[in-house]
Amino acid sequence: MLLELKKGCVYGPVSSRRLGRSLGINVLPAARKVCTFDCQYCQYGWTRRDCLASADGFAAVATVLCEVEATLRRLPDPPAFLTFSGNGEPTLHPAFPRLVDSVIALRDRVAPTARTAILSNSTRVGDPAVRAALRRLDARIMKLDAGSQAALDGFNQPLEPLAIDELVEGLGDLGEVTLQALFAGGPAGNHGPDHIAAWLTCVERIRPVAVQVYTLDRDVPSRHLAPVPRPDLDAIAAALEARGLAATAF
């Protein structure tokens, strides 16, 4: 079964494989997924091709802050992270830079030990205002599943034209980033020697502080994918470490 969309601006705290105890901040509309990708493996199902055409349903900055503050004040202990994530790509909120500044100020006031983070699909790193806002967060976990234009177009299926070289260049310019990459086998997958070699070249250009590799662990919309065996994920992590890059296979 695919995951249900988040119903409000705040969810959790969840115990995240990548961040520990994390309070999720969903800045996307509650009733629909809004994303610049249509990944073959998206836990929320296929992306509607017209989802970027409307700004309807995005919560106001004040509403997001109000819900996050109320949740933080209710929790017995502060979470380790306040994490922008949720029903699609968080940087698509029309006031994303202001949201970042407001959440950082709220964190300083109400939960100063918590760190701020984002799970992003990386597609908007080329926008200067978005890039600057991403840099103000404590941690950026950015998606890079593809090492070639064909893999990007086939596996992540951008809704608008996106060049793999620009994506890689933008991630390299972002500063300290953690990359996350999902690998899947099958006819619609991104796993194979040529793809892995091209992807490793892209990761070396970016020089992330860490790389997280993982595979399918729940239902996905495509019928043409399969999980990657654990030894193969470990081999990808080992190839990264051989290049001097910290890597974890989940």
Ligand code: SF4
């Ligand atoms: S980037 Fe994330 S939300 Fe968007 S389609 Fe891919 S998996 Fe789904």
